[in-house]
Amino acid sequence: MHVHANDDDTVYFIEGELTAVIDGLPRHLSAGESAFLSSGIPHQLMNTSSNSSRYILIGTPARFDQFIREAAMNVSPKKVLGHRPPRKSSVS
Numbered sequence: 001m002h003v004h005a006n007d008d009d010t011v012y013f014i015e016g017e018l019t020a021v022i023d024g025l026p027r028h029l030s031a032g033e034s035a036f037l038s039s040g041i042p043h044q045l046m047n048t049s050s051n052s053s054r055y056i057l058i059g060t061p062a063r064f065d066q067f068i069r070e071a072a073m074n075v076s077p078k079k080v081l082g083h084r085p086p087r088k089s090s091v092s
Contacts, residue, residue, distance in 0.1 A: 001044045008060050009037040011045065016053030019046045 017030040021044045022037060029035055037043045047053045
């Protein structure tokens with residue numbers, strides 16, 4: 001479950017079926033149907049079947065590319081990402 005503060009999403013289902021939980025209410029959606037996910041409203045898409053599902057997600061305003069640029073980070077080839085190994089304790 002998540003909420004978009006300033007973005008709306010429209011989801012158009014191409015294949016399969018999903019359950020969309022919108023503001024706490026489940027809604028079954030299948031190919032050819034769509035759902036509007038308004039900003040400020042908690043929502044979640046769930047595939048509860050064993051079959052795959054496909055959908056088109058349209059975010060408005062279109063800012064996903066901005067999110068990717070802001071979330072990206074340049075890392076030098078010698079830099080290691082992740083947790084540092086623990087230091088050896090001086091207490092024996």
